[in-house]
Amino acid sequence: MNPNKTSLTQKPPAVRQSPRNLQKLNINNSPSASTSGTPSPTSRLSISSPSSPNPVKKNIKRSSCPCGRSSNGKDWLIACSENGCKQHWHSSCGNLKGENSFTQAQVDCLTKQWLCPWCYTVPFAKPGNHPTSLNEISLIEKALSSAAYQNITDSVMDVLKNAPPAIDLSSMETRLDELTTEIKNFKKTSSGFLAPSTFPRAPPIHEKRDLNCQEKPFESYEEKFLADDDLDSMVDLLGYLKSSASFLPEKGHEVKLYGEPYSYTGAKDLDPDPIPPELTKIVDLLSSKFSLSEQERPNSILINFFPATNGLDTNNTHLAMHSDDESSIAADSKIITLSIGAKRKIKFEAKHSNESLEELEVSDNSVYIMSRKSQNWFRHGVPPPSPGESTEERFSITFRCLKKQLSRSILLIGDSNTKQVTFGSGLGKVGQSFPGKRIKAAKVKDIEAKDCVGYSNIFIMCGTNDLRCGYISDERDIHCVVETLKDKLIQVKQLCPEAKIDFPDEISLQCKRSKRTVAKVLQLKGFETFPLLSQHCDIEIVHLIRDPRASIKSRMDTFGKFLAEEPDVVDFTQDHITDSSKKICGEILARAELIKNCAVAKTRLSLLYEDVLVNPLEKAKELFGALQIKWREEVEQRVNISTSGSLSEGGGFGTVKNTAKLGQRWKRDASKEFITSVEQGCSVLLHTFHYTPMYV
Numbered sequence: 001m002n003p004n005k006t007s008l009t010q011k012p013p014a015v016r017q018s019p020r021n022l023q024k025l026n027i028n029n030s031p032s033a034s035t036s037g038t039p040s041p042t043s044r045l046s047i048s049s050p051s052s053p054n055p056v057k058k059n060i061k062r063s064s065c066p067c068g069r070s071s072n073g074k075d076w077l078i079a080c081s082e083n084g085c086k087q088h089w090h091s092s093c094g095n096l097k098g099e100n101s102f103t104q105a106q107v108d109c110l111t112k113q114w115l116c117p118w119c120y121t122v123p124f125a126k127p128g129n130h131p132t133s134l135n136e137i138s139l140i141e142k143a144l145s146s147a148a149y150q151n152i153t154d155s156v157m158d159v160l161k162n163a164p165p166a167i168d169l170s171s172m173e174t175r176l177d178e179l180t181t182e183i184k185n186f187k188k189t190s191s192g193f194l195a196p197s198t199f200p201r202a203p204p205i206h207e208k209r210d211l212n213c214q215e216k217p218f219e220s221y222e223e224k225f226l227a228d229d230d231l232d233s234m235v236d237l238l239g240y241l242k243s244s245a246s247f248l249p250e251k252g253h254e255v256k257l258y259g260e261p262y263s264y265t266g267a268k269d270l271d272p273d274p275i276p277p278e279l280t281k282i283v284d285l286l287s288s289k290f291s292l293s294e295q296e297r298p299n300s301i302l303i304n305f306f307p308a309t310n311g312l313d314t315n316n317t318h319l320a321m322h323s324d325d326e327s328s329i330a331a332d333s334k335i336i337t338l339s340i341g342a343k344r345k346i347k348f349e350a351k352h353s354n355e356s357l358e359e360l361e362v363s364d365n366s367v368y369i370m371s372r373k374s375q376n377w378f379r380h381g382v383p384p385p386s387p388g389e390s391t392e393e394r395f396s397i398t399f400r401c402l403k404k405q406l407s408r409s410i411l412l413i414g415d416s417n418t419k420q421v422t423f424g425s426g427l428g429k430v431g432q433s434f435p436g437k438r439i440k441a442a443k444v445k446d447i448e449a450k451d452c453v454g455y456s457n458i459f460i461m462c463g464t465n466d467l468r469c470g471y472i473s474d475e476r477d478i479h480c481v482v483e484t485l486k487d488k489l490i491q492v493k494q495l496c497p498e499a500k501i502d503f504p505d506e507i508s509l510q511c512k513r514s515k516r517t518v519a520k521v522l523q524l525k526g527f528e529t530f531p532l533l534s535q536h537c538d539i540e541i542v543h544l545i546r547d548p549r550a551s552i553k554s555r556m557d558t559f560g561k562f563l564a565e566e567p568d569v570v571d572f573t574q575d576h577i578t579d580s581s582k583k584i585c586g587e588i589l590a591r592a593e594l595i596k597n598c599a600v601a602k603t604r605l606s607l608l609y610e611d612v613l614v615n616p617l618e619k620a621k622e623l624f625g626a627l628q629i630k631w632r633e634e635v636e637q638r639v640n641i642s643t644s645g646s647l648s649e650g651g652g653f654g655t656v657k658n659t660a661k662l663g664q665r666w667k668r669d670a671s672k673e674f675i676t677s678v679e680q681g682c683s684v685l686l687h688t689f690h691y692t693p694m695y696v
């Protein structure tokens with residue numbers, strides 16, 4: 001929880017410093033001129049009332065509001081930024097209701113390009129320009145109805161009221177720089193981050209890097225394992241291998257491999273022989289005795305031969321400390337070792353602390369079992385006998401379950417967006433060539449490093465839900481999410497150093513070619529602080545707006561059954577759809593307004609999702625143009641390929657879609673009752689962005 005939450009709703013102090021081009025009423029010095037020049041039509045603040053009268057300006061003093069009244073110092077007096085105007089207005093007369101909740105920095109930012117009711121012109125396009133605009137009614141008229149505007153204004157004020165107090169931007173900037181470097185470094189090396197600096201909020205929740213596990217260094221040990229007959233045939237096989245010089249030397253011992261090729265550090269290229277009948281019999285015995293499934297059945301057998309020593313050269317009979325942590329060994333399998341010959345000690349140690357653990361003394365005809373997972377926490381080895389100590393020869397026959405394609409194994413840890421990815425065999429499933437599984441983690445805190453053990457590729461796809469939460473109110477909360485994710489990634493990296501780890505770019509992505517950092521933000525609460533941020537960062541905003549009937553349907557389908565688990569999700573039961581839709585649309589409109597008014601952002605662009613789906617190439621070019629990114633042939637090909645497939649290609653996560661059909665799918669899937677409820681709740685948004693209602 002955000003420890004500062006309560007302070008966010010506190011009333012601002014009674015005495016405030018006057019911001020640039022703002023003055024308290026009754027103070028008579030003239031305002032400083034706006035520095036922003038004439039804004040483009042799309043950058044105009046549209047929360048002023050367009051139906052205000054247009055009184056003659058001449059007789060009104062510039063330092064006082066056209067209403068001619070005093071607000072006794074309770075209201076801000078705001079100067080219009082239009083060069084030829086510069087008229088001052090009480091914020092409430094200028095339809096900036098609730099302005100007392102503004103922090104000074106917010107007022108400063110918002111008023112840079114504020115246009116008063118006299119100068120403001122409507123930024124919306126004429127009806128008929130949008131492909132979904134089928135009727136000829138004057139949408140402008142509808143959009144300009146004062147009720148609609150009041151609704152928007154209220155939404156904006158709602159958001160602003162919950163805005164955080166003014167932040168020490170210089171320290172925030174430092175922290176942001178650090179964070180950018182941290183993310184860059186982490187992406188590059190997938191290792192250490194900088195220590196958190198003095199960031200002006202309660203420190204992020206640093207979860208304990210808990211690398212403890214439920215695994216034991218070895219699971220079981222059993223003596224007198226083979227019956228006499230099986231033992232005799234094993235001894236015969238080992239004698240034959242020795243006499244036929246079949247073992248290949250390694251440091252401190254010799255080896256012979258059967259079955260699936262097993263490669264490990266320090267191994268010469270071992271050319272395996274097929275598993276002989278004597279060993280197949282033992283594999284059968286192990287499988288039934290330890291109830292191994294077909295997926296865990298050993299298919300690779302490595303025999304180690306430890307020569308005898310009379311105590312003179314004890315270093316010729318040992319196996320160095322190591323872990324059998326190769327990704328080719330099935331994640332959930334067991335490593336089983338049968339010992340034949342002299343009694344020897346097996347040493348274990350904890351990898352992350354280097355602590356030595358209890359030794360296991362293995363005798364002739366005994367079996368000990370280690371889990372594959374335990375290999376990421378523990379090392380094991382066969383130490384040489386003490387100098388002067390003599391020992392007879394020993395063989396260890398080690399059984400493993402290997403699969404070549406496991407070197408591409410995948411663990412997908414993700415939120416509900418990933419639930420469509422299914423592993424296994426068959427059409428539409430991932431698994432034939434990329435075996436693996438999905439583990440649910442709705443939020444970053446749910447990521448468990450121990451789940452990653454044994455997988456070659458780890459995809460972590462969650463974070464969106466964290467950013468949507470009610471307690472996210474500004475950048476510092478986002479930092480907390482980033483810090484938690486960072487901690488989790490470090491844990492995973494520590495535990496699975498060999499695994500390739502990838503995580504979503506919901507939070508940030510570096511584009512080297514265009515030298516930009518891209519942040520994809522989904523319904524981010526606290527977006528209103530972006531104007532503040534953008535004073536210190538070079539910000540370009542692309543706002544993608546989607547038909548609320550489609551997006552609410554999609555949210556309902558995704559979260560419908562997660563309501564209890566994710567309390568921040570709005571209520572989508574039929575009786576509440578209208579209210580929930582109203583709330584969602586209010587937030588979207590408020591965000592649209594804030595983006596439009598973010599005077600300092602270099603570029604602001606609004607795109608309708610449906611337009612992008614219908615004309616992907618044209619819209620992509622428009623986007624590249626607006627952001628001044630060079631259009632390239634490869635991009636054109638990419639857009640064409642990914643937007644002209646069949647609708648279902650690749651399933652929900654496919655990267656090829658027939659986008660033209662996609663945008664209209666909600667009409668097929670949603671009921672009339674549902675659409676009607678959403679249209680009732682979203683009438684303002686539908687009209688504002690020229691979506692044609694079906695039933696309301």
Ligand SMILES: O=C(O)CCC(=O)C(=O)O
Nearest residue numbers: 304324337346382396398
């Ligand atoms: O000989 C033993 O008991 C251990 C063998 C082993 O660790 C290995 O083959 O990887």
Ligand SMILES: [Fe+2]
Nearest residue numbers: 322323324380
């Ligand atoms: Fe081993």
